Amino acid sequence: MQRSVAFRLLEVARPHHQALLLGFVATFFASLLDGATIVVLIPLLESLFGTAGSLAASSTTLETVTNRLLAPLVGGLGPRAAGARLVVLLLVILVLKNGLTFAANQLSVAVQEGLVRDLRVRLYRHLLRLDLGFFQRTKQGELISGLMADVDQSKQVVSAALAAFFQNLVLIAGSLWVLALISWRLTLITLACAPVLVLGVGQLLVRLRRHAREWAEERGQLTSTVSERLAAIRLIRGYGAEEHEVASFADQSARYRKRVIRTQRYSSLSHPVTEVFGGLVIILIIWAASNPAISGVVLGPAVTIGFLAVALKMMAPIKSLAQFPTNLSLAMASAERVFKWLDLEAADVDPPGLAKAAFERSIEFRRVTFSYGDEPILADVSFTVPRGSITAVVGPSGAGKTTLLELVPRFHDPAAGEILLDGVPLTQLTRTSLRTLIGLVGQDTVVLNDTVHANIAYGRPEASRAEVLTAARAANAAEFIERLPQGFDTVLGERGTRLSGGQRQRIAIARALLRDPPILILDEATSALDTESERLVQEAIDRLMADRTVLVVAHRLATVQHADEILVLDQGIIAERGDHSTLLANNGLYRRLYDMQFRPAVEGE
Numbered sequence: 156m157q158r159s160v161a162f163r164l165l166e167v168a169r170p171h172h173q174a175l176l177l178g179f180v181a182t183f184f185a186s187l188l189d190g191a192t193i194v195v196l197i198p199l200l201e202s203l204f205g206t207a208g209s210l211a212a213s214s215t216t217l218e219t220v221t222n223r224l225l226a227p228l229v230g231g232l233g234p235r236a237a238g239a240r241l242v243v244l245l246l247v248i249l250v251l252k253n254g255l256t257f258a259a260n261q262l263s264v265a266v267q268e269g270l271v272r273d274l275r276v277r278l279y280r281h282l283l284r285l286d287l288g289f290f291q292r293t294k295q296g297e298l299i300s301g302l303m304a305d306v307d308q309s310k311q312v313v314s315a316a317l318a319a320f321f322q323n324l325v326l327i328a329g330s331l332w333v334l335a336l337i338s339w340r341l342t343l344i345t346l347a348c349a350p351v352l353v354l355g356v357g358q359l360l361v362r363l364r365r366h367a368r369e370w371a372e373e374r375g376q377l378t379s380t381v382s383e384r385l386a387a388i389r390l391i392r393g394y395g396a397e398e399h400e401v402a403s404f405a406d407q408s409a410r411y412r413k414r415v416i417r418t419q420r421y422s423s424l425s426h427p428v429t430e431v432f433g434g435l436v437i438i439l440i441i442w443a444a445s446n447p448a449i450s451g452v453v454l455g456p457a458v459t460i461g462f463l464a465v466a467l468k469m470m471a472p473i474k475s476l477a478q479f480p481t482n483l484s485l486a487m488a489s490a491e492r493v494f495k496w497l498d499l500e501a502a503d504v505d506p507p508g509l510a511k512a513a514f515e516r517s518i519e520f521r522r523v524t525f526s527y528g529d530e531p532i533l534a535d536v537s538f539t540v541p542r543g544s545i546t547a548v549v550g551p552s553g554a555g556k557t558t559l560l561e562l563v564p565r566f567h568d569p570a571a572g573e574i575l576l577d578g579v580p581l582t583q584l585t586r587t588s589l590r591t592l593i594g595l596v597g598q599d600t601v602v603l604n605d606t607v608h609a610n611i612a613y614g615r616p617e618a619s620r621a622e623v624l625t626a627a628r629a630a631n632a633a634e635f636i637e638r639l640p641q642g643f644d645t646v647l648g649e650r651g652t653r654l655s656g657g658q659r660q661r662i663a664i665a666r667a668l669l670r671d672p673p674i675l676i677l678d679e680a681t682s683a684l685d686t687e688s689e690r691l692v693q694e695a696i697d698r699l700m701a702d703r704t705v706l707v708v709a710h711r712l713a714t715v716q717h718a719d720e721i722l723v724l725d726q727g728i729i730a731e732r733g734d735h736s737t738l739l740a741n742n743g744l745y746r747r748l749y750d751m752q753f754r755p756a757v758e759g760e
Contacts, residue, residue, distance in 0.1 A: 160490045164312050167274050171266045178262035181255045182322045188252035189468075190329035194221050195248060197461040198229070199241040259322075267310040275306045278493055286502035287566055288527065296379020301492055304374065308489035320479050323472035330469040337462050344443055348435075370414040377411050380404065440466055503565075505585050512588040514673050516577045517541050518563065518704070523572035525558060532558045534727045535572070538720075542673075545705040547715035549748065550724035556708040559724070560676050563706065564593050594667035594703075596696070597678040600659040607636050608643040610662055614670040622669060630665035630695040632658070657692055664695045675700060677707040712749050721745065 168175065198221055228244065229237035279302060290298075334342040384391065384400055391400055440463055518540040525533040532555045540546045548556045561567055562574055565586055573580045581589060594614075602610055611626060612618040623643065627633040635658055639645040647653050654662065667675065677696065693714065709715045716735040723731035723738065723745045731743050738745035 160487055160494055161312060163494060164270070164274075164309060164490055167277070168266065168270050170273070171269045174262045174269075175266045178259045178266065179321055181259035181262065183325055185252050185255035185259060186322060186325035186329055188248050188255065189326065190333055190465075191248050192245060192252070193333055193461050193465050194224070195241055195245045196464070197221060198225060199238060199245060200456075200460060270310045271307055274309060274493065275302060278302060278306060278497060281497055281499075281501060284501035284503040285499055287561075289499065294379040294382075296376070296382040299382060300374065300378045301496065305489040305492045308486055309493055311486035312483060312490060319475055323475045323479075326472040327469055327476070330465050330472075333465050334462060334469075341440060341443055341462060344439065348439070366414065366418040370411075370418045373407075373411045373414045377407055380407060502568075503586060505587075509585045510579065510583055512576055512579075512584040512592055514576060514592050514704070515542065518674070518706075519575040519578075520559075520562075521573050521575060523562065523569045523574060525555075525562065525567060525569050531570075532727050533562075533569075536727075536729055537572075538722060538729065538732065540704060540706060541719075542704050543702070544719040545700065545707065545717070547718035547721045548706070548708045548724060549710075549712060549715060549721060549745065550730075551748070554724040555727045556724055557678055560678055560706055560708055563674070563676060564590050564595070591670075592672055593674045593676060594670055594672035594699070595676050595678075596660070596663050596667050596699070600656075600663040602647055602654065602659050602662055604646065604648055606641075606644050606646055607639065607662070610647060611665045611669055613666055618669055623665075626665040626669035627661075629668050629698050630661045631691040632661035632665050632695075635661075660692045661695055664692070664699055668695075668699055673703060675703045675705045675707075677705065677709075679708055679710050712745075712752055723748075 225241070229240050232240070282298065282302075331342060331346075381404075384404070391397060441459070520536050520538050523533055523536045524531055536559065538546070548559055550556055558567070562569060563581075565581055568582065573582070575581070576584065576589070603613070607627075608620065608623050609616075611623045615622075620643065624633060627636055627643075636643060636645075639653075645653070677700075707715060707718070715721060719734065720732060721735060721738055722729050723743070725744055731738055731741060731745050733741070739749060
């Protein structure tokens with residue numbers, strides 16, 4: 156599974172392979188130059204503090220090789236002149252090394268963030284195509300955490316982790332080569348210490364990995380709680396539950412704090428453990444270097460210092476290599492969660508070769524059955540909506556009214572039966588062309604955190620201000636929009652919190668008017684509004700319905716009395732159908748619903 160995820164991440168990173176390769180090249184040469192600093196440092200120390208004649212015959216292979224390489228630069232010079240040139244050379248090497256390191260880091264960041272952007276956009280695009288039931292089953296906070304935190308963590312697999320792994324290998328290989336040139340016996344002693352460090356750090360990392368996963372899970376739950384509760388702020392205030400919510404959030408935050416502390420405890424231990432271990436290695440090397448019988452060679456002070464510097468520098472990449480499996484596992488765990496969602500079958504995708512939708516005659520439901528689980532929501536529903544007619548759907552709560560309307564734009568597809576547009580099954584038409592024919596106005600109006608103009612022009616982003624203004628006037632919205640601080644350029648806030656319910660509905664109606672669709676779907680668009688707002692919204696809806704084919708769900712039966720046909724749904728089936736007067740005369744379910752709404756008022760009078 157992890158191998159598959161790694162390959163998939165590499166596929167995502169493929170467009171950035173040139174930058175990744177350049178980063179590896181820069182890292183390689185920076186690592187070589189890092190080793191070269193030691194090669195220059197030893198003769199520099201000898202020329203400044205060592206024996207007379209900085210390039211005299213030496214007792215180590217490294218010094219012999221160094222003398223040959225540096226002879227053209229400092230051969231025949233006195234200690235002071237040779238030291239000056241070596242200082243300049245060392246500075247040049249340090250500048251080049253750090254320049255390459257900076258370039259490698261920038262290339263790595265570019266690859267990382269390019270991968271994150273591509274993967275995040277891919278996941279976002281995929282989420283928009285998943286079945287609507289997925290969003291009912293999945294917490295919004297979990298999705299936000301996955302889209303942001305998990306995607307961000309996944310970048311460590313391809314770029315940071317691999318680049319660090321490669322860099323550390325080069326550093327270790329270069330350091331071992333330098334150490335072996337000085338004394339292969341001391342090198343073996345140093346290497347013998349490395350497994351002790353790896354095992355010690357490894358034990359810390361096992362615990363760190365477990366606590367880091369628990370930390371990530373707690374973070375996702377905390378994000379989900381914040382997102383859910385802030386969206387329910389009216390419910391919380393309405394029931395006076397502020398203190399209860401604060402106490403609950405405080406408990407959850409305390410659990411999160413404990414996870415962070417435990418994780419950081421083991422993360423912070425690795426540095427002091429390494430420092431203590433490094434000190435022990437220094438003592439061991441100094442002791443061994445002072446005994447030619449152990450080191451196999453007589454080492455001067457400068458060479459001993461150089462050996463110590465290289466040996467200690469090698470410990471950091473060894474520790475990083477020991478951490479690599481843990482970093483990889485954490486990143487892979489995040490990537491697995493991302494690909495788990497990407498592997499869900501996209502329900503809102505069209506196969507190739509479908510026709511473009513057109514509407515001239517009718518919409519027909521032919522023995523349509525639909526269910527979310529085992530029990531059907533709709534069962535064997537059949538009716539026809541002629542072009543230019545108004546068809547109303549009424550019935551008790553839970554009868555399947557909204558679900559029936561959602562089948563027309565193919566938010567869901569029937570489990571059995573079919574829906575036809577001008578005699579063509581909707582499944583043979585592209586979703587995009589079908590939905591361009593439909594305008595939607597529901598009870599829960601969606602207003603985005605954008606300007607008024609952008610909200611109205613959402614279905615037609617290219618619309619001019621004059622067209623948006625015309626739609627707003629037809630929707631009885633222009634007057635209150637012009638009173639806003641920046642008029643049509645006012646940002647409405649998240650979920651349109653600056654507007655009342657009636658104002659949000661009129662924004663939605665203006666949006667539908669601007670799109671000018673031949674088919675209109677209204678889902679209880681005037682419910683939960685005060686009398687004045689309902690009057691303004693109903694006037695706007697009447698203008699919107701003119702010369703269109705309308706499917707409308709209404710709880711208030713007074714709003715559908717003029718429909719050409721009224722369908723009465725009960726437990727997923729059409730219990731009655733006809734116009735208002737016919738259904739009243741039948742004394743069936745429609746009459747009972749009508750009497751429940753209007754007779755108490757008559758009796759009260």
